[in-house]
Amino acid sequence: NAGVMQNPRHLVRRRGQEARLRCSPMKGHSHVYWYRQLPEEGLKFMVYLQKENIIDESGMPKERFSAEFPKEGPSILRIQQVVRGDSAAYFCASSGTTDNQPQHFGDGTRLSIL
């Protein structure tokens, strides 16, 4: 399967714990985007990364949330000290290296906070 791979598919955390969501882009893609989908709402942009660089983090909450896309390995979205309001589906998308390529999505990680 050469698609965008996200894991875990489901993640349960207690309030105050840390959540780490992983995303491996499609083969040949070097642009990664994270989106959050709350119940009955559309997808909201969080952050756009290229290898070792954050390009646009205008949608990231100012506290507790961080993202990285290291030279080797998957992109990681990290949420520290989770709260109930962090419960959502988090989707990763990737696109190719040339300009204006469409984004292809993974099947998401569903985060539940107890």
Add this chain to the structure above:
Amino acid sequence: QKEVEQDPGPLSVPEGAIVSLNCTYSNSAFQYFMWYRQYSRKGPELLMYTYSSGNKEDGRFTAQVDKSSKYISLFIRDSQPSDSATYLCAIYGSNFGNEKLTFGTGTRLTIIP
């Protein structure tokens, strides 16, 4: 005003009918328009990707863009039960590279056999 407005539905039509899904947007800088289909518990799947005003056809699907009215549509001909899903419009504007997508809230479509 939201940047992208989309009727959330739900929309139910009989099998074989023509379906029309629509979005409006407010920022004339947007230049790239996409339609995604999302099945329950799955990620969005790219259906159509257009740049210019006019129509683009792919099988039973036709995407239509009217930049003067800031209005985009997706038509589904000969609708099938397997078309039952949530349809999301997405747009972005840059001439300068890749950037974030702005999504509508999605329209939930059910095709009745």
